[in-house]
Amino acid sequence: MSAKVGIVMGSDSDLAVMSKAADVLEELGVEFEMTIISAHREPDVFFEYAKSAESKGWKVIIAGAGMAAHLPGMCAAIFPMPVIGVPMHTTSLGGRDSLYSIVQMPSGIPVATVAINGGANAGILAAKILATSDEALLGRLKAYSEKMKDQVVEKAKKLDEVGYKNYTKG
Incomplete structure (x- = not known):
């Protein structure tokens, strides 16, 4: 099976966030490729990639x-299919600069955008896009959602059992 999703980031400092997208895709059985490319420092490499x-x-x-x-x-300007933008938290403006740059695209060049540092949601959204034509993946997504629900139920049960003062202690 060949990769269905490309994951690209501008710096290795983005890897902690972008690896969350990769983790979700891996858990859902979606093939991907991941790389680092600076659109500003190596535009020729970037254009070939896109x-x-x-x-x-x-x-x-x-x-x-x-x-x-x-x-x-x-x-999004070069690749004709969906692009999901993940704005990174920055020290100067807390990621709002990244967020605004990604969501303020001109008409005709949309970028689906997740929350600042929202790598996991980017992976889930990519899988949901692919699941529109992949019943097996849709089933895995439904199971993934059920697993998240079960985790919340377990956390609520633990809180009820140990109380709020002891919840984070152990």
Whole structure:
């Protein structure tokens, strides 16, 4: 099976967030490729990446970027299928700079955008996009949602049993 999702980030400092997308995709059985490309420092490499994504069979690109955050928008300008932007938290403006850069795309070049540092949600959204034409993946997504529900039920049960003062102690 070939990769269906490309995961790209502008810096290795984004890896902790973007690895959450990879973890979700891996758990759901979705093949992906991950790399680091700076749209500003190596534009030729970036353009080749975005231009070749369709021929590689990718259906979605997840692009994470901070500060000026051009990577997701530029992917969307070149790649004809969905792009999910992950704005990164930044020290100067807390990630709002990244968020605004990704969501304020011109008409005709949309980028689906998740929360600041929302790598896991980007992975889930990519899987949901793919699941529109993949019944097996849809089933795995439903099971994933059920697992999340069960985790909340267990946490509520623990809180009820130990009380709020002891909940975080053990």
